[in-house]
Amino acid sequence: MEKTLDKKEAARRIHQLSEDLERHNRLYYVEAKPEISDQEFDFMMKELEALEKQWPGLASANSPTKRVGGDITREFPTVAHRWPMLSLSNSYSREEVQEFVERITRAHGRTLFTMELKYDGVAISLTYRNGELVQGLTRGDGEKGEDITANVRTVRSIPLRLHGNPPAELEARGEILMGRKEFEALNRQREGKGEDVFANPRNTTAGTLKLQDPKLVAKRHLQNFIYSLNAGDLPTQSQYGNIMQCHAWGFRTPDPQRRFIAQADTVEGIMEFIAHWDRERHHLEIGIDGVVVKVDSIPLQEELGLRAKSPRWAIAYKFPAEQKFTKLLGVEFFVGRTGAVTPVAVLDPVELAGTTVKRASIHNADQIAKLDLHFGDLVQVEKGGEIIPKITAVDLARRPAHARPVHYPAHCPACGTPLVRDEDEAQHYCPNEHGCPPQITRRIEHFVSRKAMDIGGLGGETVETLFHAGLVHNVADLYDLKQEQLLALGKGWGERSTQLIIDGIAASKAIPFEQVLFALGIRHVGEVVAKKIARAVGSIDQLAHMAKEELLGIGEVGEVIATSIRDFFGAEGNRRIVERLRAAGVQMAATTAHRRPQTDRLKGLTIVVSGVFETFTRDGIKQTIEDNGGKVSGSISGKTSFVVAGADMGPAKLAKAGELGVKVIDEAEFRRMIEA
Numbered sequence: 001m002e003k004t005l006d007k008k009e010a011a012r013r014i015h016q017l018s019e020d021l022e023r024h025n026r027l028y029y030v031e032a033k034p035e036i037s038d039q040e041f042d043f044m045m046k047e048l049e050a051l052e053k054q055w056p057g058l059a060s061a062n063s064p065t066k067r068v069g070g071d072i073t074r075e076f077p078t079v080a081h082r083w084p085m086l087s088l089s090n091s092y093s094r095e096e097v098q099e100f101v102e103r104i105t106r107a108h109g110r111t112l113f114t115m116e117l118k119y120d121g122v123a124i125s126l127t128y129r130n131g132e133l134v135q136g137l138t139r140g141d142g143e144k145g146e147d148i149t150a151n152v153r154t155v156r157s158i159p160l161r162l163h164g165n166p167p168a169e170l171e172a173r174g175e176i177l178m179g180r181k182e183f184e185a186l187n188r189q190r191e192g193k194g195e196d197v198f199a200n201p202r203n204t205t206a207g208t209l210k211l212q213d214p215k216l217v218a219k220r221h222l223q224n225f226i227y228s229l230n231a232g233d234l235p236t237q238s239q240y241g242n243i244m245q246c247h248a249w250g251f252r253t254p255d256p257q258r259r260f261i262a263q264a265d266t267v268e269g270i271m272e273f274i275a276h277w278d279r280e281r282h283h284l285e286i287g288i289d290g291v292v293v294k295v296d297s298i299p300l301q302e303e304l305g306l307r308a309k310s311p312r313w314a315i316a317y318k319f320p321a322e323q324k325f326t327k328l329l330g331v332e333f334f335v336g337r338t339g340a341v342t343p344v345a346v347l348d349p350v351e352l353a354g355t356t357v358k359r360a361s362i363h364n365a366d367q368i369a370k371l372d373l374h375f376g377d378l379v380q381v382e383k384g385g386e387i388i389p390k391i392t393a394v395d396l397a398r399r400p401a402h403a404r405p406v407h408y409p410a411h412c413p414a415c416g417t418p419l420v421r422d423e424d425e426a427q428h429y430c431p432n433e434h435g436c437p438p439q440i441t442r443r444i445e446h447f448v449s450r451k452a453m454d455i456g457g458l459g460g461e462t463v464e465t466l467f468h469a470g471l472v473h474n475v476a477d478l479y480d481l482k483q484e485q486l487l488a489l490g491k492g493w494g495e496r497s498t499q500l501i502i503d504g505i506a507a508s509k510a511i512p513f514e515q516v517l518f519a520l521g522i523r524h525v526g527e528v529v530a531k532k533i534a535r536a537v538g539s540i541d542q543l544a545h546m547a548k549e550e551l552l553g554i555g556e557v558g559e560v561i562a563t564s565i566r567d568f569f570g571a572e573g574n575r576r577i578v579e580r581l582r583a584a585g586v587q588m589a590a591t592t593a594h595r596r597p598q599t600d601r602l603k604g605l606t607i608v609v610s611g612v613f614e615t616f617t618r619d620g621i622k623q624t625i626e627d628n629g630g631k632v633s634g635s636i637s638g639k640t641s642f643v644v645a646g647a648d649m650g651p652a653k654l655a656k657a658g659e660l661g662v663k664v665i666d667e668a669e670f671r672r673m674i675e676a
């Protein structure tokens with residue numbers, strides 16, 4: 001039996017739960033010493049969620065429930081930094097670090113330095129007022145950053161409330177990063193769904209922090225380390241001391257026992273720290289790209305002062321990219337969706353920068369020629385920031401006798417068509433657009449991907465299966481698919497998953513024209529360019545009839561893109577596909593306010609949508625409401641006819657609907673209404 005609390009009791013319980021949850025969160029994510037099981041933690045979280053849902057007025061912005069993501073953020077306002085965010089001067093040689101230390105010691109006498117890791121992530125500024133997190137800003141241009149507070153709250157190692165007696169206002173700075181394991185798991189998941197994999201943890205972190213939906217950010221499991229503190233009144237006059245104080249307040253800071261942070265007052269001590277991490281860095285679960293050496297004394301830091309963009313009291317030593325020699329076993333030629341044929345080296349597996357490298361990119365035919373690659377060569381592979389390593393050199397002295405040279409093929413390895421190469425382009429292409437299997441399937445994969453037509457349920461493997469079963473040969477065929485045909489494919493194609501695909505395809509008809517244009521996969525027309533063109537031109541008919549000179553008048557469109565667009569519409573096959581897509585109901589024009597509704601099933605109704613949907617994107621469901629004559633509203637009021645609730649509808653909205661007696665329906669019921 002659930003007992004109901006009055007408001008005062010609820011407030012007390014919410015406070016208690018919040019404190020306990022934050023403490024256990026800290027024990028888990030900051031101290032790595034959990035005291036309760038995950039299940040107990042979840043129970044407490046559920047209880048808090050339920051109470052906040054019941055008493056929305058009692059839910060604080062820093063409630064632990066916000067860690068799983070609050071409301072959708074629409075944009076990130078720009079905010080000036082109270083203290084500018086500087087960068088570090090980089091050095092790539094140990095001599096430079098030595099000179100830095102000697103210069104300071106000569107002028108100011110022997111002094112203590114603090115050595116830290118240089119985390120390879122994204123800088124963050126965290127402001128706390130009266131111990132409460134109030135703002136999280138990106139570095140931006142150093143003067144102003146973007147306010148990403150809602151996303152920052154989802155990072156578990158960032159405390160929402162501080163312990164002890166911190167100054168009334170303070171700013172902690174640190175790095176947000178994604179661990180190797182989390183990064184690899186994310187990419188495996190994306191691969192499974194047929195989505196493009198991310199290049200490296202750093203860019204993925206940066207992209208994640210700019211996501212509009214904090215719930216998605218929460219799922220990415222980002223981490224944080226604090227490396228500096230700003231306040232009117234600092235707790236100590238030492239960099240090291242301030243970091244330790246930050247730890248006591250509840251921040252995750254580098255662990256001295258693991259030598260993530262250390263101190264020395266001699267060149268030898270500093271060099272030893274650098275040498276240690278140059279060796280050990282590959283065993284770390286997070287990416288670091290160097291070591292930072294800082295003058296420890298804050299008064300001495302102030303005396304040394306700043307250069308234009310960086311302090312005189314710190315220097316970063318960057319590790320060299322790791323390189324190794326290994327044997328070239330073979331070369332595969334990979335055919336992409338645009339027909340570009342890319343050589344990929346197959347290598348004798350070698351450990352490099354913490355991962356086993358089996359393949360490396362060789363970019364194009366010129367690169368093969370430049371390296372004069374032969375099978376069996378010992379090649380040097382290098383891994384910089386990117387996940388895909390590259391071949392940088394060949395050890396000619398160790399080439400086996402009678403080694404055969406690697407030749408770039410004259411014909412497509414998949415379909416045998418002679419390859420072509422445009423002037424001024426480094427890539428060779430297979431021109432057999434409509435007959436070359438990998439081009440066809442990869443084009444369809446691109447078409448259904450999230451940033452294109454966003455057809456959930458379809459991905460790399462499913463597309464291959466549909467193609468090999470003879471069900472789809474091009475993107476227009478998707479719209480002729482029947483559920484019976486999918487069910488007939490047998491194991492793994494059940495009622496639910498096939499319905500999801502059919503619904504997803506139907507829902508994609510509401511995807512806006514700019515995304516459709518990107519989905520078509522016209523060579524060189526990426527997401528951003530597609531948006532520009534769609535807005536400038538307005539419809540596919542307009543675009544298909546534009547002369548090259550007119551196309552060049554659109555911002556972002558240069559010679560290469562204009563030619564590619566002309567070529568696309570010049571091909572009969574493409575024109576036919578566009579016509580079939582149009583006939584199927586896919587958006588071929590930008591929507592404007594005076595677009596006529598297609599039915600009046602929702603006429604006179606004002607509808608609020610909330611949460612995440614299975615068969616609609618957010619824009620998609622709004623479009624569908626308007627297409628059926630309804631009006632979309634952002635907030636619930638007495639005028640709201642009903643709310644369509646997806647998964648994870650915000651508790652505040654749910655409470656509001658309850659209060660005003662507004663009906664809440666789910667996605668399936670909404671579909672029945674419009675499809676009736």
Ligand code: IVH
Nearest residue numbers: 086087088116117118119122123227292311
């Ligand atoms: S101190 C003025 N310490 O490196 C001092 N920065 O090039 C600047 N970084 O944007 C920051 N680890 O994101 C400092 N232990 C560390 C760091 C660190 C990584 C990043 C930081 C900054 C960039 C500076």
